[in-house]
Amino acid sequence: MMRTFIIAEAGVNHNGSLKMAKQLVDVAFEAGADAVKFQTFKAEKLVSKSAPKAEYQTKTTNSSESQYEMIKKLELDEEAHQVLIEYCTQKGIQFLSTPFDTDSVDLLARCFDLPSLKVPSGEITNAPLLLKAASTGKPIILSTGMSTLGEIELALGVIAFGYLQTGQQPSGNAFEAAYCSAEGQKLLQANVTLLHCTTEYPAPFTDVNMRAMDTLRSTFGLPVGFSDHTVGISIPIAAVARGAVIVEKHFTLDRNLPGPDHKASLEPNELKAMVKGIREVEQALGVPSKMPAISELKNKPIARKSIVASRKIQKGELFTDQNIDIKRPGTGISPIHYWDYIGKIADRDYLPDEVIQ
Helix, strand or coil: CCEEEEEEECCCCCCCCCHHHHHHHHHHHHHHHEEEEEEECCHHHHHHCCCCCCHHHHCCCCCCCCHHHHHHCCCCCCCHHHHHHHHHHHHHCCCEEEECCCHHHHHHHHHCCCEEEEECHHHCCCHHHHHHHHCCCCEEEEECCCCCCCHHHHHHHHHHHHCCCCCCCCCCCHHHHHCCHHHHHHHHHHEEEEECEEEEEECCHHHHCCCHHHHHHCCCCCCEEEEEECCCCCCHHHHHCCCCEEEEEECCCCCCCCCCCCHHCCHHHHHHHHHHHHHHHHHHHCCCCCCCCCCHCHHHHHCCEEECCCCCCCCCCCCCCCEEEEEEECCCCCCCCHHCCCCCCCCCCCCCECCCC
């Protein structure tokens, strides 16, 4: 049975509070998620002082503050990372974080030695960050929101180049050569998972376009997952049925808390229900072959039918459509052979409803 890797996306829903961040770890663990993911950045490196907020951020935060001011309050410093990593280890849940700058890549991969790196949709064109992430040799989970296939291919070229560690000068030609090389493709297939994503908060159901997961899988030959921003839990559960190997979903302690992402996040009971739904779907997916399940075999003789006598039949009498019928139970001759018995001679007497032997 394929097991989906479920990432509970805490993101910045800790509101800058280490205590709240630990509570989010507790919720993710109790829900049964495989990992809890935060965000690693320095506001000075992430956003310029004049950068505007996204529309959803303006609606959910103080409209008079800049994006920089909003982001600055949501930083987790190195010490907070260390505390959270140790806390996750104690709880038994994997700590992950998304780096938004090259220094943050180094912090997560080289200082804290995280098992993998998650690159967000907004950084898919950030070649220096992609190169830095791949040069660590860590597996990369790459979100593809807002992207075309061409942009994803360019990003994978940078990543392949970084994994190859050729010592060449980075360039468009070098990235293309790395992507097209057999070794580059082998490294991508071994290390990269693409996440289909719609970068809107919340994402309208009509914009999810889940069939794009199939396109990503067939185009790039890589494992594909789903980063969900829709309301509720039905879409991430459906993604698992469509073959997602990773599901990522934002969650919060309370949707009414102030902050940019709370409104588009699941509350604790919803996160738990999502994980439960995903695990149920995994069990239900089963295998491609079509055969009776062990549990249903006992119902075969009850639900199916047999050829039976519709009235008294004497030995030597011909079976006809006037004296035989099809009824439950299915313990006798299958009605698939009905016409084979029309015109045959009864070799004994039968009572009404008696199964023909």
